Amino acid sequence: MTQASRYRIALLFNANKGYDRDVIAGVAAYRQAQQLNWELFVEDDFRCRLEGIGSWAGEGIIADFDDPEVAAALSRCRAQVVGVGGSYADPADYPPGIAYVATDNARMIALAHEHLIDAGLSSFAMYSVPPAPGKRWALERERAFERRMRRDHSACVIYRGHGGGVADWERGMDALVTWLRSLPRPVGIIAVTDARARQLMQACAAAGLSVSHDVAIIGIDNDPLARALAPMPLSSVIQGTEEMGRTAAHLLHRALLGQQVGNQRVVVAPLGVNALASCVPVSDQHAYVTRALHFIRGHARRGIKSEQVADYVGVCRSGLDAHFRRELGHSVHEEILRFKLEQAKQYLSSGQWKIADVALECGFTSVQYLYTVFARELGCTPRAYQEKMAPTPGGAAAPRYQGAPWPPERQLRAGSAG
Numbered sequence: 001m002t003q004a005s006r007y008r009i010a011l012l013f014n015a016n017k018g019y020d021r022d023v024i025a026g027v028a029a030y031r032q033a034q035q036l037n038w039e040l041f042v043e044d045d046f047r048c049r050l051e052g053i054g055s056w057a058g059e060g061i062i063a064d065f066d067d068p069e070v071a072a073a074l075s076r077c078r079a080q081v082v083g084v085g086g087s088y089a090d091p092a093d094y095p096p097g098i099a100y101v102a103t104d105n106a107r108m109i110a111l112a113h114e115h116l117i118d119a120g121l122s123s124f125a126m127y128s129v130p131p132a133p134g135k136r137w138a139l140e141r142e143r144a145f146e147r148r149m150r151r152d153h154s155a156c157v158i159y160r161g162h163g164g165g166v167a168d169w170e171r172g173m174d175a176l177v178t179w180l181r182s183l184p185r186p187v188g189i190i191a192v193t194d195a196r197a198r199q200l201m202q203a204c205a206a207a208g209l210s211v212s213h214d215v216a217i218i219g220i221d222n223d224p225l226a227r228a229l230a231p232m233p234l235s236s237v238i239q240g241t242e243e244m245g246r247t248a249a250h251l252l253h254r255a256l257l258g259q260q261v262g263n264q265r266v267v268v269a270p271l272g273v274n275a276l277a278s279c280v281p282v283s284d285q286h287a288y289v290t291r292a293l294h295f296i297r298g299h300a301r302r303g304i305k306s307e308q309v310a311d312y313v314g315v316c317r318s319g320l321d322a323h324f325r326r327e328l329g330h331s332v333h334e335e336i337l338r339f340k341l342e343q344a345k346q347y348l349s350s351g352q353w354k355i356a357d358v359a360l361e362c363g364f365t366s367v368q369y370l371y372t373v374f375a376r377e378l379g380c381t382p383r384a385y386q387e388k389m390a391p392t393p394g395g396a397a398a399p400r401y402q403g404a405p406w407p408p409e410r411q412l413r414a415g416s417a418g
Helices: 018-034 068-073 105-118 133-151 169-182 194-207 224-229 241-256 287-302 306-313 317-327 332-350 355-361 367-378 382-389
Strands: 006-012 037-042 060-064 080-086 099-103 124-127 157-159 187-191 215-220 235-238 265-268 272-274 411-413
Touching: 006 018, 018 037, 018 060, 018 241, 060 241, 068 133, 080 133, 080 241, 099 105, 099 241, 105 133, 105 187, 105 215, 105 235, 105 272, 105 287, 124 133, 124 194, 133 157, 169 194, 187 194, 194 215, 194 224, 241 265, 287 306, 287 317, 287 332, 306 317, 306 332, 317 332, 332 355, 332 367, 332 382, 355 367, 355 382, 367 382
Parallel strands: 006 037, 006 060, 060 080, 080 099, 099 265, 124 157, 124 187, 157 411, 187 215, 215 235
Antiparallel strands: 235 272
16 A cells, blocks of 8 residues: 555544534545545434444544444444544543544543632532433543542532433423532532533523622533534633544554554643633632642641642742732741631631641641640630630531632532433
């Protein structure tokens, strides 16, 4: 075989979807750049004619492997096959024996989460989809979100909602409104697709919640159709779909030239975030400060130092201190101590904690140090503060400190209709 040879290439994607069209466009761009004599076979929705595709007489296939029926249909195909789909945290979940190009699910969730952090949010949730064999990418995004919440010692709140059918639409939207009203505000929500993000906007309007102010929303796909239908400009993670198409075409090209590409996996990173009105900063703080505050909220009670905060943000400690002094009027160390002190005050105010346990829970190195900090900052002992603030019989406890993280337990709410 030579580069000038004529090849028949089947592109098994749903050309009615923006994501698939962008992958196809990447394949076409590679063919044009390399001046390949490829005859591309494309149907609007190949799944309607999936039966018999394994015996197709062409030389190559690039296919959407997110659909398990496609993988099964091509398992005995004689043509060279390159798969395209979502990435997996477990290598065993990748299809064996073929070259595979993946969109980086974990990195997309990381970009969305970091964007919400930079906007000043401290409470987060995810709006996903009900489990389905052809939507394994959604489960991977859920798992990536859960890992980040566990890393930050935050609650993992995932809501899957209804399946999108017309019959369940009204009931599903009612359930979505109820879920939104149950969340703390402001809250940042990552939607697994732009279509889900658009539903969130509609539900916010029904719930009387302000998008961006009460509920910051970011989707995934940067889909032009979803943006056009959304009631306001939608922030979204931009997938590297055209690059995925070019990479898949390159791997197929190599295979047709006789090179070994089987089992080769390429994970393509997202291009970035299209930041629009559905998620705007809730404060004027510098992004370094908001990221640092997020890290402190999740880790202060574990005895972190200023250097660890700076490492997380990605700047030197002196530089981060300068940002803190300019924005907040104190150092990173002082912010860590302030947060731990507020946590201790919250526990003591409940009247249900022993002072030694409060010191341990809030990250103080000893009970003596807790006493020292209380004397210096509040002019009293922890015992005196507890006696003063503890709820009276039949009375309400002191209000919870607003900077405290949610309880660490995972809260997964799922169901076909919410």
